[in-house]
Amino acid sequence: MSLTSDQMELREEDIRKHYDAAAQMLAGFDHTPRIAKGKDVAPAAERSSGIGTRRRFRSTTPGLVTRSTARPEGVHLVERIEGAGVEDPLVSPVQANVLHGLRRALAIALAVGETFSEAAGLADLKRDNLAGSLSADKKTAFSELLAAEALAASYVFANTTSFLLAPHLAETQVEVGEVEEILTDNAQLALHGALWELDQDIAVLVSSEDRLVACACAFAEQLMEKLALRAQNAPRLEAFVGARWKVEADDLTIDGFTPARAAKSSTLAMSFKKPNEVVGNHIAKYQAMKLAKMLMAYDFERRMNPFAEMGGFIFTFMGDGAPGTGKTTLIQMMAGMIHDYCQMAGYAFRYQNFGIDNIDSYQGKSGQNAKSFVANVLDPQVIGFGTIDDIDQIAGKRGDRQSSAGQQEVTAVFMEAFAGANTVVRGNCTFGMFSNYPENVDDALRQRAGARFLVDGPQTREDYIDILALLMGKNHDIALGDHDLFEAQAIQTAVTASFESHNRPHEEGLLKVFEHVHGQVGDLDTIAKMGTYLKAIQEVDPRFTGRAIKNITDAVKVRAMDFELPDEWMEQPDLFLTKDYDTKKAMIAELRVPITTEMVVQEINRYADSEFRYADKSDEAAIEAMVRDMGRTEAAKQRYLKGKT
Incomplete structure (x- = not known):
């Protein structure tokens, strides 16, 4: 390179x-520890004399001694390494x-x-x-x-x-x-x-x-x-x-003090999915497909992505939905697309998942695992995709006594990495957080997700026919019947309908706010009217802060990039991928579409709907827990009184 x-x-x-000086250091030197306490270790074992199969380095420093609490220690790393765990007199590979x-x-x-x-x-x-x-x-x-x-x-x-x-x-x-x-x-x-x-x-x-x-x-x-x-x-x-x-x-x-990472790809042991194998989830699927292509615009020489500079790049997103609605399938689809694009372009692709097995009982280890995960995905020499599945189990809510110390460490690391003072978004990677219960995720961490993917699975009759036909496979003779297979999954048509459905809120609590503001100011066709709507939402939900507004505006910028980079740009790198940064930026700018009031209102409703949905679920879960506790208390009282009589 x-x-x-x-x-x-x-x-x-x-x-x-400097090779000779380095070799002398490895061969031997005196050192008296100043800060650390020496462990009770034996001196490095000298290999048998008379073995003349290799060059051996000898220290020129006289008076080397073995471990003593009062005198310097002789450090012989060559001998230590050559004797590490083996009895073979020859040096192993x-x-x-x-x-x-x-x-x-x-x-x-x-x-x-x-x-x-x-x-x-x-x-x-x-x-x-x-x-x-x-x-x-x-x-x-x-x-x-x-x-x-x-x-x-x-x-x-x-x-x-x-x-x-x-x-x-x-x-x-x-x-x-x-x-x-x-x-x-x-x-x-x-x-x-x-x-x-x-x-x-x-x-x-x-x-x-x-x-x-x-x-x-x-x-x-x-x-x-x-x-x-x-x-x-x-x-x-x-x-x-x-x-x-x-x-x-x-x-x-x-x-500087930035770790260097070898630009090598991950070895992926997952079953990739094609977009037509993801049934329903139209907006989530569409945004995932766009994001996969956005990542490929990253310029390794400039170490920047035109989408990140121009706005519209999704650095973090959250996919939430009920169990079995297709979150894992969405991950498999997106990882498969990026993997295939990187192979065509000759780029290194690194996928990594942070799971519950990364939470460690050893103090500080969970935080170290999280830092390592983030660093591996952020590596500017690769195209990175990091996922955090079941984040509600992995990252603990601050102040929650049921969260372990390891979960709290992970929350702190992710909050700093995703929107901290030192966060630099180059556009070479994205992080996806997935959960069946996003209401259990710490509010501040959840709001660091710049985009929301509602993964609600198949919804229509056509969706259910498509998914049944897909999962049944081909080893049968059952007729399909009166149905155009996968026509309902035509992405652009389905996405347009999905976005238009957010012209009005879906959640009951938010719908009341919307209708109240609409009754006062009319159509939300100016920035002032939209700001009035946002303030009304904040009065109902205090968690709707400035970060929420930033996430909404970022989502609007994504909509301004409401186009897919042509497939031939991915398949033939010379058309786009191998061009210089400024040329790629100009090509993307030509495809950009104007921002409309409809886009802004739809994105406000989409984001606010998700927050109201999380709050409702969280409150309902808390109420149900209290009702169960009260019921147990009442049953215990009755059983106690019955035993006394």
């Missing part, structure tokens, strides 16, 4: 010149991959540290300090720049380690806990602290070879997270966070 305009090349010769990955990561970290040092003026201060001519007024800047270099080099080491070893990960998982030995005196000491703690984790947690890569990657992820938090308040990091380096040999992009 070629360099983009905002990238600098990190030259291979500048990396390889897994061990070799880890060692090569660590050496490469250290060399890249040292190269970036050197580049940062030159760019930030630290190199000159180092020379002055070495010569004893560093003036007193520069000592503070010198210390701050050393700390900045330490943070940058450590993060690049962890980031590159995770990136290079990720392709070797299997299903095995290892919990390493929090990284503690974060040192910022200088870059070398920082790397020594990181390698010392990695050595400790491997010694304690790697009982078999299949855990080695998992341990190294888990450690790297924890180290990255800790360093990124530390960097938020650290000074003099501009030369690092303001630059982007590309390592061509590894296809690695170093972008």
Whole structure:
């Protein structure tokens, strides 16, 4: 992949010149832990002497000693890794991959540290300090720049380690806990602290070879997270966070304290569905089909999607409906469409689902799982689709005593990721939240869903005939009868009818508000009249806040893009997908339609209907629960009194 305009090349010769220093670090060094407490581990076992099948690195540092609470510890990562869980005197492919990955990561970290040092003026201060001519007024800047270099080099080491070893990960998982030995005196000491703690984790947690890569990657992820938090308040990091380096040999992009992800597709083990196999759910199906094509407009060079810039891109949406109405089928259809489009275009597609099994009893782990899920889908090098099925069971309501700590962690992560201060919508991915009981989702999290897909399943006689014929298959001789199969599923006709049905609200509570306002101001044909309607809704439902208005206007912008990108644009990438960003933006602009008052009113009603529906269900569920409790109390009283007589 070629360099983009905002990238600098990190030259291979500048990396390889640090290989010897990196190899020496892995071979052995002294380190006395300053912050972390050393675990009770045995020294790294030396391999049998006389095995001359490979080059062995030996430390040139004299006086290396084994673990002691009073003296430095000798860290020998080469020997630790070579002895990890196996008795074979030869280095295994897994061990070799880890060692090569660590050496490469250290060399890249040292190269970036050197580049940062030159760019930030630290190199000159180092020379002055070495010569004893560093003036007193520069000592503070010198210390701050050393700390900045330490943070940058450590993060690049962890980031590159995770990136290079990720392709070797299997299903095995290892919990390493929090990284503690974060040192910022200088870059070398920082790397020594990181390698010392990695050595400790491997010694304690790697009982078999299949855990080695998992341990190294888990450690790297924890180290990255800790360093990124530390960097938020650290000074003099501009030369690092303001630059982007590309390592061509590894296809690695170093972008400040942003994790690099290998641009590889997910291996999908799901049964894809075609649009005609989704019966009913016309608006949800139509918007899902549009969104699948919108994602394909993403420009990997510019790292932006014209739809996200022009308005009309759906970053988050919620699909709700009763059990069995087709939410899973909708996911299968959308994932299948994006997968097929990406294969035709040669793009990496990553699908990931966050399920109930990601909620962990280990404190903080659920939040980490949620962060990892979000980061994987957000990766700007891929087209991403993330789903959260049964979100009412996964994300807990704040203040709900029945929600576990893990569920509360997940809620906090999703709220920040979907509409937080640092949320950047590039247009390369979308998140879908699905629930049978959306009224049980935290109000603030639910309102972060920019679009609402009502998944209500088959509704008409024609829908039920179509779904019966579809599910019956072809292994029968029963006549179809007087019916045009799937004609009712003709998407444009059905969608037009569905949108027009929202000229008036569907929910009884909202209909009363609508009729009251309509009786006062007449047709809602001006912004002032629509604002009056919105205020009237807010007076009835205080949860109808400014975020609701934003979601409605976003939905209106989506309607302005009320067109499907032509199928041939997907099937023949040269017609659209491979064109430059500005050309794609101009082609989309030509298809855009004007916004009408009908669109705005329909979207207000669609969104408000969903909120009233959730509120009614929530209130009804609470009332039913109270009635059951009162009935139990009354029955208990009668049984108690009967027993007394």
